[in-house]
Amino acid sequence: MRRTNSAPSRPRIATIWLGGCSGCHMSFVDLDEWLFELRRHADIVYGPLVDRKDFPEDVDAVLVEGSVTNTDNLELAHQLRARSKVVISFGDCAVTGNVTALRNLVGEPGEMVYRVYAEHPDRDGQMPSEVIPDLLPQALPLHHVVPVDLFLPGCPPPAPRIRDALTSLLGIDDTPHGIRFG
Amino acid sequence: MHNTHVIDPVTRIEGHAKITLQLEDDGTVSDARFHVTEFRGFEELCGGRPFQEMPALTARTCGICPVSHLLASAKAGDAIMSVAIPPAAVLQRRLANLGQIIQSHALSFFHLSAPDLLLGMDADPSERNVFGLMASEPEVVRRGIRLRQFGQEVIEKVSGRKIHGQEIVPGGVAEPLTDDEVIEIGYKTGEAKQTTLDVLAHFESLLVTRFGGEVKNFGNFPSLFLGHVGPGGRWEHYDGALRVVDSQGAIIADDVEAARYKELLAEAGNTDSYLKSPYWRAAVGANGSPWDGIYRVGPLARLNVATHFGTMLADAALQRYRGRTGEIATSSFHYHYARLLEVLASIERIEQMLGDPELTSEFVRAEAGVNRRRGVGASEAPRGTLFHDYEVDGDGLITGVNMVIATGHNNLAMNKTIREIADAYIDGPDVPEGTLNRLEAGIRAYDPCLSCSTHALGQMPFQVQVVRPDGELLTELRRD
Ligand code: SF4
Numbered sequence: 001m002r003r004t005n006s007a008p009s010r011p012r013i014a015t016i017w018l019g020g021c022s023g024c025h026m027s028f029v030d031l032d033e034w035l036f037e038l039r040r041h042a043d044i045v046y047g048p049l050v051d052r053k054d055f056p057e058d059v060d061a062v063l064v065e066g067s068v069t070n071t072d073n074l075e076l077a078h079q080l081r082a083r084s085k086v087v088i089s090f091g092d093c094a095v096t097g098n099v100t101a102l103r104n105l106v107g108e109p110g111e112m113v114y115r116v117y118a119e120h121p122d123r124d125g126q127m128p129s130e131v132i133p134d135l136l137p138q139a140l141p142l143h144h145v146v147p148v149d150l151f152l153p154g155c156p157p158p159a160p161r162i163r164d165a166l167t168s169l170l171g172i173d174d175t176p177h178g179i180r181f182g
Numbered sequence: 183m184h185n186t187h188v189i190d191p192v193t194r195i196e197g198h199a200k201i202t203l204q205l206e207d208d209g210t211v212s213d214a215r216f217h218v219t220e221f222r223g224f225e226e227l228c229g230g231r232p233f234q235e236m237p238a239l240t241a242r243t244c245g246i247c248p249v250s251h252l253l254a255s256a257k258a259g260d261a262i263m264s265v266a267i268p269p270a271a272v273l274q275r276r277l278a279n280l281g282q283i284i285q286s287h288a289l290s291f292f293h294l295s296a297p298d299l300l301l302g303m304d305a306d307p308s309e310r311n312v313f314g315l316m317a318s319e320p321e322v323v324r325r326g327i328r329l330r331q332f333g334q335e336v337i338e339k340v341s342g343r344k345i346h347g348q349e350i351v352p353g354g355v356a357e358p359l360t361d362d363e364v365i366e367i368g369y370k371t372g373e374a375k376q377t378t379l380d381v382l383a384h385f386e387s388l389l390v391t392r393f394g395g396e397v398k399n400f401g402n403f404p405s406l407f408l409g410h411v412g413p414g415g416r417w418e419h420y421d422g423a424l425r426v427v428d429s430q431g432a433i434i435a436d437d438v439e440a441a442r443y444k445e446l447l448a449e450a451g452n453t454d455s456y457l458k459s460p461y462w463r464a465a466v467g468a469n470g471s472p473w474d475g476i477y478r479v480g481p482l483a484r485l486n487v488a489t490h491f492g493t494m495l496a497d498a499a500l501q502r503y504r505g506r507t508g509e510i511a512t513s514s515f516h517y518h519y520a521r522l523l524e525v526l527a528s529i530e531r532i533e534q535m536l537g538d539p540e541l542t543s544e545f546v547r548a549e550a551g552v553n554r555r556r557g558v559g560a561s562e563a564p565r566g567t568l569f570h571d572y573e574v575d576g577d578g579l580i581t582g583v584n585m586v587i588a589t590g591h592n593n594l595a596m597n598k599t600i601r602e603i604a605d606a607y608i609d610g611p612d613v614p615e616g617t618l619n620r621l622e623a624g625i626r627a628y629d630p631c632l633s634c635s636t637h638a639l640g641q642m643p644f645q646v647q648v649v650r651p652d653g654e655l656l657t658e659l660r661r662d
Pocket of ligand 1: 094
């Protein structure tokens with residue numbers, strides 16, 4: 001990843017979690033002590049592990065976990081695309097919709113929410129409607145919403161595969177661990 | 183004048199949440215709410231699937247504690263098949279859950295909360311994370327990472343993968359454990375134990391020197407506590423029966439089979455969150471409010487319902503713990519402390535199990551068809567009691583699913599905790615960043631797992647809004 005501006009600066013990596021189970025992020029955490037190596041070469045500027053509240057400008061690469069399920073996700077997807085050079089669909093939910101998109105087979109989300117929240121005998125019929133974002137009619141893979149540069153499949157992608165992607169992006173080391181062809 | 187603060191999203195938690203604070207004109211807090219904003223629809227999308235497929239499917243509710251879902255789901259499957267699984271399968275499943283408690287608690291402590299605990303609640307937000315901690319406390323981070331890695335490797339040996347393993351199945355487990363795998367686990371227990379003892383000693387000293395205010399104000403209120411216990415009241419994480427105690431230590435319910443959870447717990451809905459609020463039914467009178475039935479689950483509750491761990495080092499630590507907290511710990515800040523004790527006990531239990539020749543037996547799976555139309559499985563997830571409740575047709579296809587998730591049980595308590603912290607630390611409409619972080623830290627103490635808890639719906643950004651008494655939104659505070 002080369003930067004064209006004059007002052008040499010460290011690559012800026014973000015990770016983000018849309019409609020997923022966090023398993024892809026856990027696999028990222030499974031990089032274990034290699035996270036020290038990553039920190040030597042790049043700054044993690046946004047993601048569940050750090051305290052920044054808004055998606056920053058000038059991100060070099062972003063790993064996107066999960067599919068696009070609600071209006072918040074949709075807004076974030078456009079924002080991260082506009083602010084990042086390389087967008088990576090991180091894991092099967094982002095790549096294909098995967099388990100998160102199984103809800104598409106069941107029907108209209110408003111009816112599902114009604115069944116889960118209002119119809120159960122023990123509940124007082126209150127429906128979540130304030131503060132929380134609206135569900136999209138379908139949970140979508142990321143590339144249905146914004147252009148995606150790289151796809152990192154797996155449920156979750158194993159840590160060695162994540163490491164290979166990051167090392168080649170950052171030009172750290174050229175020993176592949178997880179990617180095999182054929 | 184602006185009076186609503188929104189923290190959005192809540193960071194360094196496992197999920198998406200917002201917090202809304204409402205302040206009066208004089209700056210006193212009139213309301214504090216915690217919102218979970220994601221819906222995934224698991225209760226719906228499982229319909230028509232074979233029950234044998236449910237462990238692998240429901241593990242995808244949560245990548246942090248997939249083992250808890252694998253276990254509760256497989257146990258619900260055992261119940262549908264009406265089988266007693268082979269002893270080696272019980273041992274393997276227990277081993278996986280201990281690995282899970284270690285890795286998940288290590289993640290909560292080192293990766294998510296240590297920046298607050300070691301750098302301070304008011305530290306520079308751009309450094310207040312695990313990567314910042316790598317610079318100032320590299321050895322602590324390294325050892326924490328290796329401790330979590332140990333837990334993940336135990337899980338991998340039993341379930342086939344670190345995340346979303348496929349080998350915990352209805353009827354038992356899919357593969358025997360090999361002698362080599364047992365030896366490899368054995369090599370690593372020593373380092374894991376030493377790390378835990380060292381960090382425990384460090385944390386105990388910080389409790390005295392640094393965290394007096396947090397212990398007093400982070401969710402320090404009476405409530406009921408729910409968890410499983412084993413024979414003689416021993417700490418339990420996989421089998422056993424439910425016990426409920428109150429803040430005085432009186433036993434409110436005991437020896438309750440998990441399958442009866444619906445008689446005991448009710449769930450209130452919320453209009454501003456996808457997370458429901460379960461409560462203890464019997465404590466709420468005819469016109470009472472769910473708040474009368476507030477209870478907590480997870481490490482704090484498990485130590486309150488249990489009498490002892492049954493392992494040497496953990497029991498010695500438990501004695502020191504109770505010397506500080508009293509017989510019943512009521513401050514949610516002690517979730518951190520309780521977590522470290524559970525890690526220690528888990529490592530000791532693993533050590534005990536590795537010597538059991540049954541662990542590598544080749545008989546690991548009972549085969550049967552559908553012998554019951556309903557099955558309930560429960561386990562103690564790192565965050566607390568987890569129930570999976572399935573109904574099937576004659577072919578074993580799912581016709582109904584209910585899941586009650588650990589983080590959900592704590593919903594009322596989390597709301598009460600942020601209210602307490604807001605009351606203690608907020609004085610006027612200008613809320614400093616460090617105070618917002620304290621609110622988030624109050625949530626982090628529960629280590630909420632929001633992908634699980636909103637398995638039904640949901641994402642949870644952390645957001646503070648200040649709203650005037652008449653409902654007008656005054657400030658939305660976001661930190662950049
Ligand atoms: S791809 Fe798998 S591990 Fe990743 S978020 Fe989706 S279900 Fe979870």
